[in-house]
Amino acid sequence: MAAAGARAAGRRSPASAKSEQRIRDILRVGREVFAEKGYERATTTEIAQRLGISEATVFTYFRGKRELCVRVIGDWYDEIIATTEQGMPRGQPLREQLHYLVRTHLRLFLIQGTGLCALVLSEGRSKGQALGESFLPLQRRYTAPLMDLLSRGQASGEIRRDMPLRLLRSLVLGPMEHILWEVVAAPTSGRVVDIDAAAEQLVTLLWSALQAPEAELAALRRLRADLSTALQRSQAA
Amino acid sequence: MAAAGARAAGRRSPASAKSEQRIRDILRVGREVFAEKGYERATTTEIAQRLGISEATVFTYFRGKRELCVRVIGDWYDEIIATTEQGMPRGQPLREQLHYLVRTHLRLFLIQGTGLCALVLSEGRSKGQALGESFLPLQRRYTAPLMDLLSRGQASGEIRRDMPLRLLRSLVLGPMEHILWEVVAAPTSGRVVDIDAAAEQLVTLLWSALQAPEAELAALRRLRADLSTALQRSQAA
Amino acid sequence: MAAAGARAAGRRSPASAKSEQRIRDILRVGREVFAEKGYERATTTEIAQRLGISEATVFTYFRGKRELCVRVIGDWYDEIIATTEQGMPRGQPLREQLHYLVRTHLRLFLIQGTGLCALVLSEGRSKGQALGESFLPLQRRYTAPLMDLLSRGQASGEIRRDMPLRLLRSLVLGPMEHILWEVVAAPTSGRVVDIDAAAEQLVTLLWSALQAPEAELAALRRLRADLSTALQRSQAA
Amino acid sequence: MAAAGARAAGRRSPASAKSEQRIRDILRVGREVFAEKGYERATTTEIAQRLGISEATVFTYFRGKRELCVRVIGDWYDEIIATTEQGMPRGQPLREQLHYLVRTHLRLFLIQGTGLCALVLSEGRSKGQALGESFLPLQRRYTAPLMDLLSRGQASGEIRRDMPLRLLRSLVLGPMEHILWEVVAAPTSGRVVDIDAAAEQLVTLLWSALQAPEAELAALRRLRADLSTALQRSQAA
DNA sequence: CATGAATGAGACTTCATTCAT
DNA sequence: AATGAATGAAGTCTCATTCAT
Numbered sequence: 001m002a003a004a005g006a007r008a009a010g011r012r013s014p015a016s017a018k019s020e021q022r023i024r025d026i027l028r029v030g031r032e033v034f035a036e037k038g039y040e041r042a043t044t045t046e047i048a049q050r051l052g053i054s055e056a057t058v059f060t061y062f063r064g065k066r067e068l069c070v071r072v073i074g075d076w077y078d079e080i081i082a083t084t085e086q087g088m089p090r091g092q093p094l095r096e097q098l099h100y101l102v103r104t105h106l107r108l109f110l111i112q113g114t115g116l117c118a119l120v121l122s123e124g125r126s127k128g129q130a131l132g133e134s135f136l137p138l139q140r141r142y143t144a145p146l147m148d149l150l151s152r153g154q155a156s157g158e159i160r161r162d163m164p165l166r167l168l169r170s171l172v173l174g175p176m177e178h179i180l181w182e183v184v185a186a187p188t189s190g191r192v193v194d195i196d197a198a199a200e201q202l203v204t205l206l207w208s209a210l211q212a213p214e215a216e217l218a219a220l221r222r223l224r225a226d227l228s229t230a231l232q233r234s235q236a237a
Numbered sequence: 238m239a240a241a242g243a244r245a246a247g248r249r250s251p252a253s254a255k256s257e258q259r260i261r262d263i264l265r266v267g268r269e270v271f272a273e274k275g276y277e278r279a280t281t282t283e284i285a286q287r288l289g290i291s292e293a294t295v296f297t298y299f300r301g302k303r304e305l306c307v308r309v310i311g312d313w314y315d316e317i318i319a320t321t322e323q324g325m326p327r328g329q330p331l332r333e334q335l336h337y338l339v340r341t342h343l344r345l346f347l348i349q350g351t352g353l354c355a356l357v358l359s360e361g362r363s364k365g366q367a368l369g370e371s372f373l374p375l376q377r378r379y380t381a382p383l384m385d386l387l388s389r390g391q392a393s394g395e396i397r398r399d400m401p402l403r404l405l406r407s408l409v410l411g412p413m414e415h416i417l418w419e420v421v422a423a424p425t426s427g428r429v430v431d432i433d434a435a436a437e438q439l440v441t442l443l444w445s446a447l448q449a450p451e452a453e454l455a456a457l458r459r460l461r462a463d464l465s466t467a468l469q470r471s472q473a474a
Numbered sequence: 475m476a477a478a479g480a481r482a483a484g485r486r487s488p489a490s491a492k493s494e495q496r497i498r499d500i501l502r503v504g505r506e507v508f509a510e511k512g513y514e515r516a517t518t519t520e521i522a523q524r525l526g527i528s529e530a531t532v533f534t535y536f537r538g539k540r541e542l543c544v545r546v547i548g549d550w551y552d553e554i555i556a557t558t559e560q561g562m563p564r565g566q567p568l569r570e571q572l573h574y575l576v577r578t579h580l581r582l583f584l585i586q587g588t589g590l591c592a593l594v595l596s597e598g599r600s601k602g603q604a605l606g607e608s609f610l611p612l613q614r615r616y617t618a619p620l621m622d623l624l625s626r627g628q629a630s631g632e633i634r635r636d637m638p639l640r641l642l643r644s645l646v647l648g649p650m651e652h653i654l655w656e657v658v659a660a661p662t663s664g665r666v667v668d669i670d671a672a673a674e675q676l677v678t679l680l681w682s683a684l685q686a687p688e689a690e691l692a693a694l695r696r697l698r699a700d701l702s703t704a705l706q707r708s709q710a711a
Numbered sequence: 712m713a714a715a716g717a718r719a720a721g722r723r724s725p726a727s728a729k730s731e732q733r734i735r736d737i738l739r740v741g742r743e744v745f746a747e748k749g750y751e752r753a754t755t756t757e758i759a760q761r762l763g764i765s766e767a768t769v770f771t772y773f774r775g776k777r778e779l780c781v782r783v784i785g786d787w788y789d790e791i792i793a794t795t796e797q798g799m800p801r802g803q804p805l806r807e808q809l810h811y812l813v814r815t816h817l818r819l820f821l822i823q824g825t826g827l828c829a830l831v832l833s834e835g836r837s838k839g840q841a842l843g844e845s846f847l848p849l850q851r852r853y854t855a856p857l858m859d860l861l862s863r864g865q866a867s868g869e870i871r872r873d874m875p876l877r878l879l880r881s882l883v884l885g886p887m888e889h890i891l892w893e894v895v896a897a898p899t900s901g902r903v904v905d906i907d908a909a910a911e912q913l914v915t916l917l918w919s920a921l922q923a924p925e926a927e928l929a930a931l932r933r934l935r936a937d938l939s940t941a942l943q944r945s946q947a948a
Numbered sequence: 949c950a951t952g953a954a955t956g957a958g959a960c961t962t963c964a965t966t967c968a969t
Numbered sequence: 970a971a972t973g974a975a976t977g978a979a980g981t982c983t984c985a986t987t988c989a990t
Binding site: 512514515592595596637638640641642643644645647648649650651652653655656672675676678679680682683684685691694695697698701 | 749751752829832833874875877878879880881882884885886887888889890892893909912913915916917919920921922924928931932934935938
Binding site: 754755756766767770775776 | 958959960961962963
């Protein structure tokens, strides 16, 4: 979304109403096609055909297939980031914030982003050549709310400090992506997944892992240990 | 490896030693190329060139690019499955078995599978046409040890029963894949990840989440209560 | 410039001041672009962009790319012809007039015409279709001063009569073009050519070739003979 | 010619008889088309069509249009250089050697090279992008015999030493190219040029310009000058 | 008049695949 | 069995040019 018009291609950029509509159309259909087919199997021909326009028109608004795809992914990131940041329940307890993040992401991805998620994951690596590393900043902004949440949790003692942030992030994002893959890849997805329930359950699991080993638990363990020692001493006597 | 030969292309029959060697060569190099480039960007030309053979020869042994790729992925699955099942420390505690699985997978993927992992993940979908759904059985066999472990844990009460197995599986596999993507995608992130340390930490986190949540805590509380009662009785006497 | 307006595109009639300015702008920038890129690699898009106008506007004033290019070349010829004819030192000795022609052409070409020179030379042929043979008359007018000079020289006996005019013309124009190519093609050949010096030297060479071969020599020999006779007579006295 | 097969493109280069024939065919037709149309207007499609083969076949043997064109030009240079060097009448007087060079070049160019000459001249400049500077070495070898001749002439005193070699080279090559252009460009070249006669005449002209100002002529000029001085003194007295 | 918008035509190039030898 | 050779099909991209507003 964001700087959509500004990054537009080619000749001029008065960004008239018509031209903006075209750009939006192409981005919309481009998103569909890229999501369905992946970068390589998507063709500019198909994008044009679905819109009922000439292929040349696509190239009037975007310098090339790659740029179009970059825009598609960029816009998608922008949307997710904006939506996420906007609804974040900052006042509420940390666990609730985590719940919000997990639920929101699962929903956003499943609504339309599922193919795009794949797109980013498979083409984002690249190094090969396609789709340069232009997404690193976006990726960072995208994970920022989660990273921030984890940091604050560590600072307040609610989240364990004995693990690197990166690992905690993988612990949260990994299962989410995995769940999404299952949903997408499942050819006989007879049963439609209940996203909200899954989010609920996942957060419960994650929170167990993230929490600082609790004070009470620690105290009780010490008690048991002491007791055990005392018993042994007593028996030895 | 394992069942590699068994599923061999059923074209010619004699399966001479020479033939088999050729097939193995093509599969080996095919794996390299597919792993490096992904399905679409890999070319039969390159595979032939790296082997110093004619492109046509590749087609003598494999019906086409797709079939070759399917075989490459299949063999890779076979290898991983075999290796994993073979080393599984069945006698040891559940946590140790989980540790083994996590460590083994991270290692196997990082050694050579990182590109193949991407290959499977990104091409595995594609209801379009490429790389059909022939991998579902493999995928099932591949996650079988983990699923089995989780089942046993639930049966023994060591692992919480209030979560569906699928979710627990995602909880374990998701972070592993996420960590691998980070490693692969990282623009030569100076610091090389210490796989074994990461496995260790990840298992610690996972185990917190997997354990039956209140079991230990409840046991300890009962202990404290009993103790308290005993004390009071003793003092009353 | 000169007859530029006269041959203007005969589309609209009023030829308002504004119109004429537009036409001149497009011709000016068109000349730049064609000179820099050659006919094929020049694009109407670039011409429009450099002027900050719409591509369509170019087509409002010129029937197409080809016509524009023809006009550009035509105007350039007009300029050169006008400039050349205007400064011609008609009163002075023939050799001086030749010097003027050589010097003037080298200068004109190098100032801006170098690319145009190439343009004419390479596109001038192309019986194919681009840039028709409309330039023959111009070409003739362009070489007219030189041809005239050579004719007069032959008439007066200063220039040898035993060679066809065409050949003499090639003898003069050829080296000039060759020198220009060297300058243009030179991969930024450190040393900038001193045009005036080159003209000087070239004329010296050319004049040796153009002069009636034995004229001077014969004259001098007769002088020596006369002198010798006179001396002998004087001594005899 | 020369290293034809070696520089070939793409996959392998066993240089079988068939493959070599194909390469030669493509080069032959490519030369035709490039010569007729110039680099930009020539199309790989047309080259393939004239040969009755698929366009893809062209790309089997040459990496691309550019490479093909480079090879075409390179081979042409090779031919000219070889032919020229081979027939050079080294034992004979300098003037005869010059005559040979002029005659040979005019002939070679007119036989088939005329379009290629244009090709080299127009695309050789480039800097723009097409057809890199790969021809500088060839260009040097191509003018080497002439440069050598001029050097030897200067050393022996037969050719004037008061002019830079570059200029002398332009004096020789320039008219030749100009004559060729005339022949090629002339749309109504009713009269076919008599190459041998033209060469004869051109050499006569050039030789007058190149020769060192002759000893006798110099002496006579000094005499005339002395005389003139003496006369003036005598009259002043 | 000026232009924004659209496009038809065609260029170069890639690649999996076939087939005769 | 191996391969040299050839190619159909498709893809991305460029550009001069048209036309309604």
